[in-house]
Amino acid sequence: MVVERIKTGIYGLDEKIEGGFEKGSVITVLGGPGAGKSIIGMQFLHHGAKNGENGLYYSFEESRDDIIKDMEVIGLDPKDLIKQNKLSVVSASPVDFEYLPIIDSIKKDNIKRLVIDSLSTIYMYFENNSKFRRFLLDLVNSLKEIGVTTIMTDEQSQGTGENEIMFFSGEYLSDAVIKLYYSGLGGEYDRSMQIIKMRRTNNERSVIPMKIGQGGVYLR
Ligand SMILES: Nc1ncnc2c1ncn2[C@@H]1O[C@H](COP(=O)(O)OP(=O)(O)OP(=O)(O)O)[C@@H](O)[C@H]1O
Ligand SMILES: [Mg+2]
Numbered sequence: 169m170v171v172e173r174i175k176t177g178i179y180g181l182d183e184k185i186e187g188g189f190e191k192g193s194v195i196t197v198l199g200g201p202g203a204g205k206s207i208i209g210m211q212f213l214h215h216g217a218k219n220g221e222n223g224l225y226y227s228f229e230e231s232r233d234d235i236i237k238d239m240e241v242i243g244l245d246p247k248d249l250i251k252q253n254k255l256s257v258v259s260a261s262p263v264d265f266e267y268l269p270i271i272d273s274i275k276k277d278n279i280k281r282l283v284i285d286s287l288s289t290i291y292m293y294f295e296n297n298s299k300f301r302r303f304l305l306d307l308v309n310s311l312k313e314i315g316v317t318t319i320m321t322d323e324q325s326q327g328t329g330e331n332e333i334m335f336f337s338g339e340y341l342s343d344a345v346i347k348l349y350y351s352g353l354g355g356e357y358d359r360s361m362q363i364i365k366m367r368r369t370n371n372e373r374s375v376i377p378m379k380i381g382q383g384g385v386y387l388r
Pocket of ligand 2: 207
């Protein structure tokens with residue numbers, strides 16, 4: 169069976185994952201503060217919107233204006249895409265979050281690419297871990313049923329891996345897990361990416377040098 173793939177928009181990533189993300193898959197992007205999680209999401213949506221796949225950016229962290237500004241500063245061009253209804257940016261409250269409105273707008277606006285930024289923000293408002301896990305399972309199943317390709321960002325502090333949030337995050341439920349690191353050593357490629365898992369894909373397994381610059385994230 170051939171796996172249908174879509175181009176990620178992240179410079180240098182497609183050739184390391186057999187041509188792109190599996191269409192309709194759910195990808196978790198993990199990393200500490202400033203690791204590049206949101207930029208990866210923006211780039212992924214921007215690339216899709218430019219090439220006929222509508223995108224929805226659903227943020228619990230930043231205001232709509234800030235997200236648009238972030239995109240412009242990194243060299244993306246969201247405003248025209250928003251005007252043409254190819255890109256939607258929503259800033260939502262994580263309190264009592266319901267995902268059904270997301271599913272509705274995905275159907276209504278023919279959304280093919282979704283970014284949820286971030287899981288850790290929603291997590292804080294759940295009474296306990298099992299409720300969150302149940303919620304996440306329902307969400308992931310609904311997204312897969314519709315066939316929208318989704319990036320969910322999640323916070324993870326660098327190094328220890330002891331983070332409680334990590335254990336209850338979407339890592340086990342999602343099809344792919346990508347981790348971002350910041351070396352702090354200087355040099356052009358002072359960041360790195362590691363693909364921890366990517367179902368149905370013979371992915372690059374070593375740590376990949378990464379940088380952030382005009383246009384977004386670049387891999388070497
Ligand atoms: N034009 C640029 N050139 C180089 N690096 C940049 C540029 N713009 C932003 N960055 C880097 O990108 C980082 C922000 O990336 P991003 O917002 O994607 O991080 P994040 O992982 O979403 O962080 P958070 O957890 O705080 O939301 C900044 O801290 C900065 O280091
Ligand atoms: Mg962010």
